[in-house]
Amino acid sequence: MNTAARTAVRSRFTLSRDVMQAFYRLLGVVLLCAMLATLSDVFLTTNNILNVLRQSALLFLMASGLTLVILTAGLDLSIGANVALSACLAASVIKITGSPLLGVATGIGCGAVIGLANGILVTALRIPSFIATYGMMWMLTGVTYYYMAGETIHGFPPEFRQLGSGYLLGVPMPVYVMVLFLLIGGLFAQRTVWGQQIYAIGANPVTARLSGVPVERRLVLVYAVSGAMAGLASLIILARINSAQGDIGEDLTLPAIAAVLVGGTSLFGGSGTVAGTLIGALILTLVLNGMNLLQINSSWQPLVTGVIVLLAVWIDTRARRIGE
Amino acid sequence: MSTRGFSLAALPVARVPGVAIVLVVLCAGFGVTSPGFATPANIANILTQSTILLLLALPMTVIIMTEGLDLSIGAVLTFASIVLAVTVIATGSPTLAFLAALGVGLCFGLGNGVLIAVFDIPPFITTLGTLGIAQGLSLLVTDGQSVVGIPRSIEQIYSGTAAGIPFPIIIAALAYFITHALLYHTRFGTYVFALGGNREALRVAGISVRGMLIRVYVFGGLMAGFAALLMTARLNSAHPTAGIGMEFDAIAAVAVGGTSFERGNGWLLGTLLGVIAVGVLRNGLNLLAVPSSVQVACIGALVIVALFIDGMRAER
Amino acid sequence: MKYLAISVTAVLTALFSGPAFADGETIAVFTKNQTNPYFQAVRVGTETAAKALGVKVIQYVPTKPDSIPEQLSQVEDVIVKKPNAIVFIPVDYKALVPAVEKINAAGIPVTNITDRSAGGNFVAFVGADDYSIGLSVARRLLKAIGGKGNVIILEGVKGSLTSTNRVRGFNDAMKENPDVKLLASQPANFQRLNALQVMENLMQSFPSIDGVLAANDPMAVGAIEALEGANRKALVIGINGSKEAVELIKSGKLLASGDFNGFIQGCIGTEIAVRNLHKQPTPKEVMLKPIVIDKTNFTPYEMPVEQRACPTLEQIVSN
Numbered sequence: 001m002n003t004a005a006r007t008a009v010r011s012r013f014t015l016s017r018d019v020m021q022a023f024y025r026l027l028g029v030v031l032l033c034a035m036l037a038t039l040s041d042v043f044l045t046t047n048n049i050l051n052v053l054r055q056s057a058l059l060f061l062m063a064s065g066l067t068l069v070i071l072t073a074g075l076d077l078s079i080g081a082n083v084a085l086s087a088c089l090a091a092s093v094i095k096i097t098g099s100p101l102l103g104v105a106t107g108i109g110c111g112a113v114i115g116l117a118n119g120i121l122v123t124a125l126r127i128p129s130f131i132a133t134y135g136m137m138w139m140l141t142g143v144t145y146y147y148m149a150g151e152t153i154h155g156f157p158p159e160f161r162q163l164g165s166g167y168l169l170g171v172p173m174p175v176y177v178m179v180l181f182l183l184i185g186g187l188f189a190q191r192t193v194w195g196q197q198i199y200a201i202g203a204n205p206v207t208a209r210l211s212g213v214p215v216e217r218r219l220v221l222v223y224a225v226s227g228a229m230a231g232l233a234s235l236i237i238l239a240r241i242n243s244a245q246g247d248i249g250e251d252l253t254l255p256a257i258a259a260v261l262v263g264g265t266s267l268f269g270g271s272g273t274v275a276g277t278l279i280g281a282l283i284l285t286l287v288l289n290g291m292n293l294l295q296i297n298s299s300w301q302p303l304v305t306g307v308i309v310l311l312a313v314w315i316d317t318r319a320r321r322i323g324e
Numbered sequence: 325m326s327t328r329g330f331s332l333a334a335l336p337v338a339r340v341p342g343v344a345i346v347l348v349v350l351c352a353g354f355g356v357t358s359p360g361f362a363t364p365a366n367i368a369n370i371l372t373q374s375t376i377l378l379l380l381a382l383p384m385t386v387i388i389m390t391e392g393l394d395l396s397i398g399a400v401l402t403f404a405s406i407v408l409a410v411t412v413i414a415t416g417s418p419t420l421a422f423l424a425a426l427g428v429g430l431c432f433g434l435g436n437g438v439l440i441a442v443f444d445i446p447p448f449i450t451t452l453g454t455l456g457i458a459q460g461l462s463l464l465v466t467d468g469q470s471v472v473g474i475p476r477s478i479e480q481i482y483s484g485t486a487a488g489i490p491f492p493i494i495i496a497a498l499a500y501f502i503t504h505a506l507l508y509h510t511r512f513g514t515y516v517f518a519l520g521g522n523r524e525a526l527r528v529a530g531i532s533v534r535g536m537l538i539r540v541y542v543f544g545g546l547m548a549g550f551a552a553l554l555m556t557a558r559l560n561s562a563h564p565t566a567g568i569g570m571e572f573d574a575i576a577a578v579a580v581g582g583t584s585f586e587r588g589n590g591w592l593l594g595t596l597l598g599v600i601a602v603g604v605l606r607n608g609l610n611l612l613a614v615p616s617s618v619q620v621a622c623i624g625a626l627v628i629v630a631l632f633i634d635g636m637r638a639e640r
Numbered sequence: 641m642k643y644l645a646i647s648v649t650a651v652l653t654a655l656f657s658g659p660a661f662a663d664g665e666t667i668a669v670f671t672k673n674q675t676n677p678y679f680q681a682v683r684v685g686t687e688t689a690a691k692a693l694g695v696k697v698i699q700y701v702p703t704k705p706d707s708i709p710e711q712l713s714q715v716e717d718v719i720v721k722k723p724n725a726i727v728f729i730p731v732d733y734k735a736l737v738p739a740v741e742k743i744n745a746a747g748i749p750v751t752n753i754t755d756r757s758a759g760g761n762f763v764a765f766v767g768a769d770d771y772s773i774g775l776s777v778a779r780r781l782l783k784a785i786g787g788k789g790n791v792i793i794l795e796g797v798k799g800s801l802t803s804t805n806r807v808r809g810f811n812d813a814m815k816e817n818p819d820v821k822l823l824a825s826q827p828a829n830f831q832r833l834n835a836l837q838v839m840e841n842l843m844q845s846f847p848s849i850d851g852v853l854a855a856n857d858p859m860a861v862g863a864i865e866a867l868e869g870a871n872r873k874a875l876v877i878g879i880n881g882s883k884e885a886v887e888l889i890k891s892g893k894l895l896a897s898g899d900f901n902g903f904i905q906g907c908i909g910t911e912i913a914v915r916n917l918h919k920q921p922t923p924k925e926v927m928l929k930p931i932v933i934d935k936t937n938f939t940p941y942e943m944p945v946e947q948r949a950c951p952t953l954e955q956i957v958s959n
């Protein structure tokens with residue numbers, strides 16, 4: 001059996017194990033929902049469910065590109081700062097040109113360029129992704145602060161705002177974007193050669209290179225995608241809060257990483273799914289939503305979130321152990 | 325281009341430190357452009373300001389050498405300092421308070437170690453979880469407020485001097501030598517190196533890998549508890565946001581110093597240089613009154629440049 | 641009679657001995673972070689005043705927003721440079737006391753603005769009374785809803801002096817109106833996105849909300865966005881008097897905003913620092929009057945801070 005076939009078999013095996021993991025997690029979501037529904041009589045209302053979906057959509061979009069990075073055993077700590085700069089630049093472009101379309105292009109483009117830079121730092125300059133993206137985070141933040149000079153940009157055209165706060169058939173727009181990228185991301189990872197190569201790089205970069213995978217090019221690609229998705233997320237935030245400020249997205253990096261990990265993707269690379277990340281995002285959002293509905297003192301939030309993250313990953317580790 | 329060697333036994337082979345180059349360049353640059361930089365008072369400032377970070381970066385070096393990470397160390401530092409403050413106000417005994425802080429560090433270190441070694445949860449996630457727990461506890465205990473009313477004796481620990489040298493520097497030097505001895509002159513240290521590069525060797529030798537891992541994280545927790553003393557003394561209070569982000573600063577300092585995430589190569593002196601380099605950069609930029617946004621960008625640049633230099637040299 | 645004479649003399653002395661033009665004096669200004677427009681307004685205020693008075697200001701802002709240890713380090717570094725004076729907003733009013741003591745020990749005169757520090761010696765304190773502002777603007781909203789209905793409070797950052805005092809003002813205003821019911825009081829960290837999400841969640845639990853008291857403008861805007869998104873109506877007030885708030889007041893979406901004027905505080909703080917350097921008399925405390933900006937008086941606030949001129953100390957004190 002040649003290497004390509006071997007890789008294909010391995011990834012199919014990984015696929016079924018990943019499917020099992022996704023199932024366990026889905027179970028977790030269902031249990032969580034059941035618990036919240038009994039504790040709060042407003043949990044299962046249409047409005048609240050839509051809220052939860054919309055809030056998870058944002059987290060998911062940030063975490064979806066990140067999933068690909070983590071699949072290659074890398075990390076992207078710069079996504080929060082990426083969101084800030086992309087949002088601020090996009091906001092300026094919308095204000096200056098009046099064109100939402102140009103703004104969208106700027107946001108995603110800026111995010112992608114930043115991602116590209118990360119990719120180059122990691123591949124060409126051989127800097128470990130943790131440090132490269134950490135350094136990038138600081139540099140992006142500096143540029144954003146300098147550019148915004150403590151001001152805010154606010155007031156965007158209604159067509160643009162539809163992206164964040166609009167509804168289509170009663171469902172919030174961000175949810176559609178979420179589903180769209182769930183499909184795109186999932187199909188890309190599982191069904192394209194490039195996707196399979198990404199898994200292979202994470203599982204064993206040496207073997208992957210030997211079987212002909214252009215490792216550097218794929219790595220640059222995943223960081224660029226992670227950046228572009230951060231850019232997209234920044235547009236949705238802009239559309240929702242109708243303003244741009246230098247510190248947007250600051251608090252989104254660690255939750256995005258948590259969503260990916262809670263969703264079953266391994267930090268060591270090679271296993272995990274985009275769908276799992278969606279479930280991870282759902283779980284984290286449900287926990288916060290539940291605490292808000294139950295009017296639990298917000299000081300409890302970091303603690304409860306920390307415990308849930310540990311629990312989710314522990315369950316996953318056990319399930320993985322059983323599966324082997 | 326041949327690699328210049330150093331005669332330090334602890335130096336990872338064939339790695340000329342980028343951090344040393346960066347540090348020299350920074351010091352020279354600031355010394356020339358900023359009249360107040362190269363004065364004893366300012367240098368003492370830089371070193372004193374770097375002590376808390378060093379206390380976190382030392383165990384972080386050891387942890388990273390075992391292919392692990394401790395993201396909770398900043399939050400544990402914060403919570404320990406709050407416990408210290410509350411205890412000293414309630415009991416009036418600095419000793420008891422210090423022990424309480426160490427106790428907090430011990431608990432979290434144990435927790436981290438057990439979750440990682442026994443429950444097999446990857447260090448990144450474990451410590452991300454315990455970060456949340458420590459942060460949550462800090463917020464709950466203080467309700468967001470500073471804890472004040474701490475007796476002056478604690479404050480003396482940061483502001484006092486012995487033979488003209490500020491206490492924090494003495495404490496940090498002590499911590500450095502202890503860690504150095506632990507790492508390079510004890511069996512514990514040898515096992516730590518093995519944990520990073522060659523776990524099989526440990527198992528074959530009959531050493532409990534789990535036990536070693538737990539000890540490593542306990543070391544981290546204890547140092548965080550120890551650093552809490554300095555932090556509380558420095559602020560003369562305790563605040564739930566005091567240590568935010570310090571774990572990333574510590575990790576960056578370790579990486580800038582030349583310790584690799586992958587191969588278990590550890591260079592403690594590099595960590596010290598890395599911590600000082602960051603302190604020098606911040607201080608120098610403050611003295612030059614560089615706008616804050618530019619400072620932020622420079623910090624990122626420092627990290628990337630230091631590793632870029634290392635990366636380029638490693639290739640040769 | 642004697643009291644009147646003394647105060648008239650004081651005012652006249654102040655009027656006729658404006659701060660002499662300084663030559664090359666440097667004032668170090670400390671603010672909390674780079675992203676909150678309030679602090680930007682303060683910085684613009686200090687620079688506008690500095691230009692008018694012929695002094696130089698240097699801004700010190702932590703690279704990590706609101707970082708206590710970092711502001712401490714910056715103070716230590718700045719002391720080495722020996723500026724002529726310091727204008728100081730502590731990141732935390734209790735935790736930065738050691739820093740102020742260090743400044744005092746170095747003999748550098750320091751003026752405190754915005755957040756009153758819990759210790760240390762200052763030339764003066766310039767601020768606005770968060771409590772009175774909260775009280776006034778809450779009263780405006782409660783009057784507008786006819787003194788009865790359901791109200792939500794959006795708090796700021798837990799533990800921040802500003803938030804605590806403003807919310808105290810809100811609560812006292814509510815006590816004056818017994819028919820008003822407080823549904824919930826939740827923190828949203830002074831942030832827009834936070835407030836939006838908190839508001840969305842609260843709207844689930846409470847189908848009928850008549851008013852929202854937000855402790856600052858970004859949170860008020862977040863609440864408005866949430867309400868609009870759910871097609872619900874409620875009266876909202878904020879505090880800051882920011883550009884965005886003024887626009888929303890103009891368009892009727894925001895009922896009112898309390899004027900917590902960073903620009904003026906920056907101006908006056910700098911002016912007092914300079915006066916003090918020239919041994920001119922300075923008041924020990926300047927509290928800006930609580931002004932509620934609403935549809936009737938928003939016009940002067942439409943001008944961006946960069947274009948405004950600093951009011952002088954006399955103008956403020958005599959108000």
